[in-house]
Amino acid sequence: MKEINILWFKKDLRIYDNEALCEAIKDNDILPIYIIELDIWSQNTHSHRQWQFCKESLLDLRNAFNEIGQPLIFRTGNVIDIFDEIGSKFKVKGIYSHQETGDWLTYKRDQKVREWALSKNIIWKEFLQFSVFRGNLDRNNWSKKWQKNSEKNLLKAPLRINSINFDIGEIPSDEIFTFKKETCPGRMQGGRRKALERMEYFFSNKLDFYSKDISSPEKSFDSCTRLSPYICWGCISLKEIFKKANMSKNNNSKMLKSRLTWHCHFIQKLESEPEFEFKEYHPFFKNIREKNNELLYLWSSGNTGFPFIDACMRSLNFNGWINFRMRAMLMSFASYNLWLPWQDSGSELAKKFIDYEPGIHWNQCQMQSGTTSINTNRIYNPIKQGKDHDPKGEFIKKWVPELKKVTDTFIHEPWLLSKFNNEEYSKLEYIKPIVDISKTSREAREKIKEITQKKGYWDISKKIYLKHGSRKKSTINKRPKKSNNNKQIQYELNLGI
Numbered sequence: 001m002k003e004i005n006i007l008w009f010k011k012d013l014r015i016y017d018n019e020a021l022c023e024a025i026k027d028n029d030i031l032p033i034y035i036i037e038l039d040i041w042s043q044n045t046h047s048h049r050q051w052q053f054c055k056e057s058l059l060d061l062r063n064a065f066n067e068i069g070q071p072l073i074f075r076t077g078n079v080i081d082i083f084d085e086i087g088s089k090f091k092v093k094g095i096y097s098h099q100e101t102g103d104w105l106t107y108k109r110d111q112k113v114r115e116w117a118l119s120k121n122i123i124w125k126e127f128l129q130f131s132v133f134r135g136n137l138d139r140n141n142w143s144k145k146w147q148k149n150s151e152k153n154l155l156k157a158p159l160r161i162n163s164i165n166f167d168i169g170e171i172p173s174d175e176i177f178t179f180k181k182e183t184c185p186g187r188m189q190g191g192r193r194k195a196l197e198r199m200e201y202f203f204s205n206k207l208d209f210y211s212k213d214i215s216s217p218e219k220s221f222d223s224c225t226r227l228s229p230y231i232c233w234g235c236i237s238l239k240e241i242f243k244k245a246n247m248s249k250n251n252n253s254k255m256l257k258s259r260l261t262w263h264c265h266f267i268q269k270l271e272s273e274p275e276f277e278f279k280e281y282h283p284f285f286k287n288i289r290e291k292n293n294e295l296l297y298l299w300s301s302g303n304t305g306f307p308f309i310d311a312c313m314r315s316l317n318f319n320g321w322i323n324f325r326m327r328a329m330l331m332s333f334a335s336y337n338l339w340l341p342w343q344d345s346g347s348e349l350a351k352k353f354i355d356y357e358p359g360i361h362w363n364q365c366q367m368q369s370g371t372t373s374i375n376t377n378r379i380y381n382p383i384k385q386g387k388d389h390d391p392k393g394e395f396i397k398k399w400v401p402e403l404k405k406v407t408d409t410f411i412h413e414p415w416l417l418s419k420f421n422n423e424e425y426s427k428l429e430y431i432k433p434i435v436d437i438s439k440t441s442r443e444a445r446e447k448i449k450e451i452t453q454k455k456g457y458w459d460i461s462k463k464i465y466l467k468h469g470s471r472k473k474s475t476i477n478k479r480p481k482k483s484n485n486n487k488q489i490q491y492e493l494n495l496g497i
């Protein structure tokens with residue numbers, strides 16, 4: 001039997017700067033493979049739009065492999081069954097892949113693959129995909145390790161590899177997936193070529209506007225890097241973007257580099273504690289919120305009666321992407337004003353994001369719901385956010401056409417119109433606000449405060465900080481003031497704001 005190495009692609013869909021590939025070819029011919037795992041794709045965080053992006057990236061990757069001599073293999077099914085199939089035709093010496101910090105299912109799958117490989121005497125070598133580290137981690141040195149890894153040289157793609165005779169397989173039809181088919185007309189296209197185009201466009205034209213436009217839902221659409229889907233699917237490596245930012249003299253590149261650090265900082269937390277996908281950081285916040293499918297639906301479809309919330313949600317539904325601040329505001333509204341479990345609203349958002357990255361996503365969902373206990377809690381006021389970031393209501397009118405004729409004065413609070421012109425107000429075909437924003441914000445603040453005052457709360461919080469908190473000097477220096485009971489110290493600044 002011919003001896004080979006399997007190169008197992010996960011969310012690292014590129015041949016450039018791919019350490020697993022470079023190492024796999026050192027001592028053997030390789031069989032590069034991507035396995036479409038239906039159990040993973042059928043989770044309520046996954047969606048048709050993500051699959052379309054992934055599929056485009058896979059086709060792009062197959063082209064790249066065709067050019068160097070060995071096509072990328074596609075299989076659908078269970079990873080171990082497929083590795084067994086390969087094992088029946090070849091002597092598999094090693095499996096090479098990137099280290100994945102994915103969701104609970106991929107974590108469990110990796111454990112099974114590890115046991116299987118051990119039982120077959122096959123070495124499974126994993127390489128860093130990001131600067132996220134496995135094993136016992138000393139958080140005090142994390143930043144240094146991050147820096148060192150991110151500054152490593154980029155790895156060239158091989159020019160030629162030997163081809164192996166094996167059925168290359170095809171990408172399955174969309175029909176076999178359980179997710180709902182939907183259109184997401186504004187989403188970005190997958191693949192490395194598109195990723196490089198976007199990166200070039202940003203650095204040549206948009207870096208100057210980055211800090212100024214980052215929070216405006218309209219302007220950020222063009223002025224943010226919008227590289228997150230490409231980073232998430234691995235069409236481009238984080239190191240490539242970091243190097244490009246390092247070469248730039250523009251002040252805004254510092255801001256971008258710090259965001260690239262946050263990327264790994266958040267994923268590191270899930271790597272260290274995979275349960276954060278469904279379990280509250282702080283146990284005192286467990287089950288405090290109530291399920292409500294009707295409110296969840298109204299929020300998720302952009303029908304809350306709050307124009308700026310609805311505009312952001314509808315824009316996200318159409319584009320598969322929205323900027324950080326709007327994600328935070330949408331989540332805050334669901335968690336504080338609608339008092340919905342973050343797991344429910346988080347899954348809805350995950351499905352909508354082309355860039356769904358469990359490590360960032362679930363940490364951010366918890367942060368914006370006040371359950372981490374180590375971040376400053378922020379309850380966004382959607383009316384103020386709208387006035388700040390869309391003063392004339394242009395973004396609102398674009399996405400909520402029901403309000404097209406409403407004047408600037410009332411665009412953020414159309415219900416006020418009823419006091420001046422009830423006839424005009426009653427003609428509006430726009431839903432009335434589904435909650436009272438001031439009352440629900442106040443109640444949420446009180447409920448959270450009550451929990452923080454329970455005996456033992458801050459002792460647990462301190463332990464959480466020691467394991468997961470950021471150690472940046474700026475963060476520690478800016479520790480918020482002590483509270484009235486003198487015990488309350490918020491350890492980690494809300495990094496995203």
Ligand SMILES: Cc1cc2nc3c(=O)[nH]c(=O)nc-3n(C[C@H](O)[C@H](O)[C@H](O)COP(=O)(O)OP(=O)(O)OC[C@H]3O[C@@H](n4cnc5c(N)ncnc54)[C@H](O)[C@@H]3O)c2cc1C
Pocket residue numbers: 224225226227228229231232256259260262263264266322323324325327328329331353355356357358360361362364365368495496
């Ligand atoms: C509730 C919520 C859920 C989120 N879910 C995701 C997710 O599933 N996937 C995801 O990639 N990001 C997520 N984010 C973080 C952030 O909103 C996106 O990374 C960012 O909007 C992507 O756009 P960009 O590529 O233009 O980012 P830029 O602002 O141009 O930043 C460049 C890169 O830095 C990283 N980055 C930027 N902001 C953050 C942040 N706050 N935390 C961690 N990394 C960051 C991303 O990799 C991003 O691509 C979430 C934020 C919130 C509030």
